[in-house]
Amino acid sequence: METCFNWLRAIILLALDAHVVPGSLFAQSAQPNATQNAPARSSKEDDDWTRAPKILQTANSWRTSDALPAELRRFRESKTKEPNPMDSWDLIAQVNNLPLLAALVVDPGADPECREFALSQGIEVGGPSRFFGLLRSELPTTAPENIQPWIETVRDRMARP
């Protein structure tokens, strides 16, 4: 009998006649925004490029008893099309700490976009089975009203009937 899955993780490779930087990741180019050559950075942007690695170091060594890094909980998106390492999408896309990502998915104090980014990143890094297994133990049976619809959405996505 044929089996049909609801989630599938694969590596993708294309053969095409185009210049592609070896090792560049699908995930990093998937945000549907066109990017162009970046102009010179301001000092504030330089600060962002200095801060981001420190936040990621904290995030990737985070333990369950620690507070979630505030920068991961507040949604931030640059107005320009140039990449900014402190933008929530770019920042969370570099977090590989699955317990932190699971905690961020169900954090009532995090912005909705950050929770969504964390769910997407957790599935990507850990794979659906592992991350959903971790997330299952984090999902509250009763949640604050402001997050309850989101918790139900997460449960539905995990089920994917």
Next chain:
Amino acid sequence: MTQKEALAVIARIADDLRRGAPWPEVYKRYSEEFSYPQNPKNGDSTKIGLLGPLVVFPDPELGSGRIATVTASSDGSQIEVWKGKPLPIRLWRIARFDPAHLSTLLKASVGDVVSLPSELNHLYVLYQVEESSKGDPENHQH
């Protein structure tokens, strides 16, 4: 690379993977074999495009838009733009995925090597399945 050449390369890569060769080793070998001459502007580059891992799943909004390459009116350069309905965040990572491939992939098993033509993106795409899951019916809301 012509269509015939692309198909031949994909067949060779698929054979290596089916024999159990590790993906990074296979990619390194073929990306070097099909590399472009070194260019100070672009650095090392290759005709074999590695687009990395992705997680696919059925979603009603999958396929509601696509990335298209267009010529910029300002300077004539080629840029990528999104055409169609904006994607929800949950689909951002698979914005380049051809939805026509979904049903075939969801029937594949771990370790399978699947080669599919993409009319949408004018490419041949080679996938290797790393994990498959039926979801978690216990968590479905009734």
